[in-house]
Amino acid sequence: MSTVELDQVRKIYPNGYEAVHGIDLDIAEGELMVLVGPSGCGKTTVLRMIAGLESITGGQLRFGDKVVNDLSPKDRDIAMVFQNYALYPHMTVAGNIGFALRLRNLPKDEIDRKVKEAGKILGLTEWLDRKPAQLSGGQRQRVAMGRAIVRNPSVFLMDEPLSNLDAKLRVQMRAQVSQIQRTVGVATVYVTHDQTEAMTMGDRVAVMRAGRLQQCGPPQHLYDHPDNLFVAAFIGSPAMNLFEATLTEGCRSVRLGSQEVALGDELRVTHPALAAYGGKKVVVGVRPESLPAVHDGSPATADTRLVGDVTLVEALGSELQVHFNIDAKRVYAEEAMDEDEIAAGGGVARVAPHTAAVAGERLTFAVDTAALHFFDADSGAAIWN
Amino acid sequence: MRSPVRKGWHRYINGITVATTLTVLFVTLPILFMLVSSFKGTAGIGSAAIYPKDPSLINYNTAFSQYTFARYILNSVIVSVTSTALVLALATPAGYALGRLPMRGKMPLLVALLMISVFPAIAVIAPMFLLMRQIGWTNSYQALVVPYTAFNLPFSIWIIRNYMMGIPKEMEETARIDGASPIRTLVSIILPPARPGLFTAGIFTFTACWTEFLMSLSFNSDNNFRTIPVGIALFGGQYQIPYGTIFAASCVAAIPIAILVFIFRRSVVSGLTAGAVKG
Incomplete structure (x- = not known):
């Protein structure tokens, strides 16, 4: 068991490309920290630096009090x-799970006892004698987990462990992985590009x-209080609607294209910086x-x-997702949204089922002004305040 | 409109079967002729009969009794097995390094290897003969083992490298995290799934050594060091060529290759396609 601390950890590749610019991150004992971002954002590089598979160019990486740069x-x-x-195809499930233990000459x-125990936790008992090729995707994923937990490590690292599974299985495994992580109670760094996985x-x-x-x-904090446009657009599905707007003098209302939405007094109290x-x-x-x-x-x-x-x-049954256009200009946070979302244009609203919304007609929304987010147009x- | 389903043996008659049969016949006919003729007596040897009249083993008997064919077999086995073992021992780490390790000048090295592997042996045979004579290696096993190893190494490195590239690098990284040393990683993690590649390289090398003629003829003139291909070619005397005996000896010589390919046929096929499919 140990904590993981990243102190201004940087990665510059020999060709001069700076993949990670000084990151500070503390992961508590037993905590599951998710690193999330679009592909190429450096999250996997961070994970590989923690693992020791990638050298650290600058800064300090500590496990507990120990600098492990x-x-x-194998010594981490x-x-x-x-x-x-990355299962070993020529070994049985038991062989795969027990490989690290055999290396330690236990x-x-x-x-045998530890492998069986891990097999039990993961529900693999009857598959221990099979080869990986005979297992389903979910089972293989669990063998990989088993290989990790059997060693009783002080830090757990996972690099998009669920992205090779189909959608339904991914949801199941999501719950299982967090459950196993809680049982083992080890500081965990989990990398994903999927914001739903990160949130859940x-x-x-x-x-x-x-x-x-x-x-x-915490996920809810990111959802409720995104620090910038990128986080606002990245977290949440469907993504937050972002529009260019003008605040009127005194911040009594906000102008979205040709329409004006009044802002309540309490908003000016909670967001004094808006003035x-x-x-x-x-x-x-x-x-x-x-x-x-x-x-x-x-x-x-x-x-x-x-x-x-x-x-x-x-129509999703529980709600309707209504795509709409207004004459205010949409704002896109680069890389935070996928191509389809950008191509669709306009905004999205989640309204009650049975609402009379018809494509090609107009619909009037009641803006919950207390839940509006404001961002500096330049930076x-x-x-916030 | 669906064509009616044909019943009985008629359903096997179609373009593909006919074309396949013709191709297979075309390829196997010489081998078949050799096999059949090896059982023909002296009288029927010139005939193109499919079945030998009075099949006999006399030709096989002659090969082993009148000539030192057993000696040739032994020589071929010694030379081919040693060369193959050496090639695999060298090509495996080389292929691993070229396929998996970060290295400068990888591509020029690979191109150079490829060029060497297609270099015609006939072009170097004369200087090599002089070299062999200088160092006193003529009429010895090493006169064949060393050049065979050198000539077969490049192609084997290519085959093994391609196979190594198909193995996910995460397997190595997991082993590294688990605490396996580089040697242990190569032996217990990389080599087992790379085995088909090793078999393929091994069979190609073995076959090439087993059938090599030119160097064997040039470097080893002593009958005690002759290998099968040279031995068979020198059967007979000035006035007669004992075709029956040659056919019989050739059949015997083909057996080891046939057995090897039969045992490892699946590995060979997957070994040859490895780089292409898994790239």
């Missing part, structure tokens, strides 16, 4: 699960982009669930309404 992987007492599992009966599994989530840490905190932006351009963010459709008896007053041209309605930083 220059320790070889870590276990790692790879995306492709007595045979102790290896992480005790804390660290969002990375282009080799820099954007924000780190400096009176009469200036900002980026307004609104989560899809903060845009309910107006219906009869809706509490929203007329001046917090927003009218959109519906372009597409997706993209959130305007």
